[in-house]
Amino acid sequence: MDEVMFGHDLLERASASVQFPATPQLRTRVLAKIAAPPVREMERWRARALPALATATIVLAAASGVTLAVPSSRSAVADFFGIEGSKIEILPTPAGGLTPTPFPTPSEIDPNAVASSLEKAALAAGFEPALPRDEDPERVYTVQYGNSTALILRYDNFDLWEIRTDGSFDGTFGKGGGPGSTIRDLNVNGLPARWVAGGPHFVRYIDAQGNIDESTERIVGRDTLIWRTEFALYRMETTLLLADAVGVAEALP
Amino acid sequence: MDIAGREEAVAIEAAAGGDAAAFGRLVERYQEAAFRAAYLIVRDAGEAEDVVQEAFVRAYRQLHTFRLGEPFRPWLLRIVQNQALNTVRSRNRRRGLFGRVAFFAPRSGEGPHAEVAAAGEAEQVLAAIAELSPDDRAILHLRYFLELPEREIAAAIGRPPGTVKSRLHRAGERLRNVIERKYPHLRERGDG
Numbered sequence: 001m002d003e004v005m006f007g008h009d010l011l012e013r014a015s016a017s018v019q020f021p022a023t024p025q026l027r028t029r030v031l032a033k034i035a036a037p038p039v040r041e042m043e044r045w046r047a048r049a050l051p052a053l054a055t056a057t058i059v060l061a062a063a064s065g066v067t068l069a070v071p072s073s074r075s076a077v078a079d080f081f082g083i084e085g086s087k088i089e090i091l092p093t094p095a096g097g098l099t100p101t102p103f104p105t106p107s108e109i110d111p112n113a114v115a116s117s118l119e120k121a122a123l124a125a126g127f128e129p130a131l132p133r134d135e136d137p138e139r140v141y142t143v144q145y146g147n148s149t150a151l152i153l154r155y156d157n158f159d160l161w162e163i164r165t166d167g168s169f170d171g172t173f174g175k176g177g178g179p180g181s182t183i184r185d186l187n188v189n190g191l192p193a194r195w196v197a198g199g200p201h202f203v204r205y206i207d208a209q210g211n212i213d214e215s216t217e218r219i220v221g222r223d224t225l226i227w228r229t230e231f232a233l234y235r236m237e238t239t240l241l242l243a244d245a246v247g248v249a250e251a252l253p
Numbered sequence: 254m255d256i257a258g259r260e261e262a263v264a265i266e267a268a269a270g271g272d273a274a275a276f277g278r279l280v281e282r283y284q285e286a287a288f289r290a291a292y293l294i295v296r297d298a299g300e301a302e303d304v305v306q307e308a309f310v311r312a313y314r315q316l317h318t319f320r321l322g323e324p325f326r327p328w329l330l331r332i333v334q335n336q337a338l339n340t341v342r343s344r345n346r347r348r349g350l351f352g353r354v355a356f357f358a359p360r361s362g363e364g365p366h367a368e369v370a371a372a373g374e375a376e377q378v379l380a381a382i383a384e385l386s387p388d389d390r391a392i393l394h395l396r397y398f399l400e401l402p403e404r405e406i407a408a409a410i411g412r413p414p415g416t417v418k419s420r421l422h423r424a425g426e427r428l429r430n431v432i433e434r435k436y437p438h439l440r441e442r443g444d445g
Contacts, residue, residue, distance in 0.1 A: 005421060005422045005425035006425040006426055006428060006429040007378075007425050007428050007429065007432070008425070010374075010378060010439065011378065011393065011396075012397065013374065013375070014374060014375040014378035014379065014397070015375075015397045015398050017373065017374070017375045018375040018376075018379065019375075020288075020292055021288075021292065021298035021301075023284055023288045023289070024284070024302045024305075026284050026288075026302070026305060026306055026309065027277045027280045027281050027284070029306055030276075030277070030280050030306055030309040030310060030313075031273050031274075031276070033306065033310050034273055034276070034309075034310050034313045034314070
């Protein structure tokens with residue numbers, strides 16, 4: 001190991017003088033983390049418990065230009081596709097002579113959302129939210145969906161929704177496209193994602209038994225990127241272009 | 254195998270069988286080396302801490318792939334270095350992205366070059382090493398800053414022990430190129 005090479009002495013001096021921060025004590029934290037069931041086990045459990053989701057993916061054809069049905073007909077979902085935890089509903093075009101209900105004014109946020117601080121929201125949700133560029137959001141909200149708490153992180157150009165999918169969350173988020181809506185199938189870090197764009201669409205929460213929680217229904221006026229990771233389901237409602245929205249999504253820690 | 258080595262082998266075998274407490278002893282034994290390995294790459298104490306915690310969790314879950322009788326430290330450090338490199342890549346992607354999108358206020362203060370210029374020799378050497386490939390970085394860190402013996406360096410980089418010296422030499426040459434281009438004031442101190 002004493003071979004003379006460029007930089008040997010320089011590297012020896014650097015090694016002797018480099019200042020390392022104090023080493024943190026990690027035993028307790030590491031053991032707490034490995035005590036949790038591995039995610040893959042949870043995913044297998046989910047796959048057994050929610051077979052409907054496993055069979056729910058239907059290839060979307062001619063997704064653009066679908067007509068929004070009247071609210072009362074929203075349960076008559078004709079078709080849907082999606083990713084686990086979020087499905088996109090393609091509603092039947094009303095029969096001739098029927099006029100769809102006009103789109104309500106888009107609302108910014110789930111009517112059940114409660115303003116919070118980042119710390120309190122993380123405690124309520126039971127997980128540390130992924131922060132774009134590790135920047136604190138301008139505002140933080142929590143929303144309860146079934147037994148799970150979702151976080152909404154508001155930034156200048158987007159709202160980022162995060163909900164853990166390796167715990168008790170067992171519902172789905174349904175989205176319906178309105179006139180001019182387009183739904184694009186893409187990937188975020190190699191995992192399936194959807195980009196809903198081109199016009200307002202509605203979103204709502206559906207519980208594990210398939211019951212629609214009408215109190216969560218709202219119209220989203222911005223484009224939306226939906227994706228999931230091994231641990232979480234994300235939704236970004238944004239004014240960013242698709243490429244930039246995907247960039248934000250892929251850069252999340 | 255000395256007593257410490259036998260104790261370590263027992264702890265690894267127990268941990269691989271699901272004994273978390275045994276793995277806790279390995280964490281205590283190697284957390285300093287792991288933290289320093291991570292810090293050399295990410296250069297941020299908080300990030301290094303996160304990297305090491307995640308690396309230990311991954312190591313625990315991959316223990317079934319560890320070959321008993323092999324040294325544990327280089328196997329662990331390889332996981333740590335990979336995790337740290339992923340963190341740096343993710344950070345760089347974010348910087349690139351947000352530089353383009355610019356919907357966050359730019360960070361205050363001067364850029365990294367100004368910071369490096371004001372740093373001491375050790376910091377500048379580390380900055381020069383950071384411009385090398387992951388393989389070159391790894392071998393220089395392992396040899397000089399973590400002071401692993403040749404056998405463990407070989408295990409960590411997944412190469413035969415007989416190739417370590419030549420790989421170090423080539424890494425040194427590539428370090429020379431970086432120093433000549435970007436840190437010429439270090440050049441005269443780098444020979445030998």
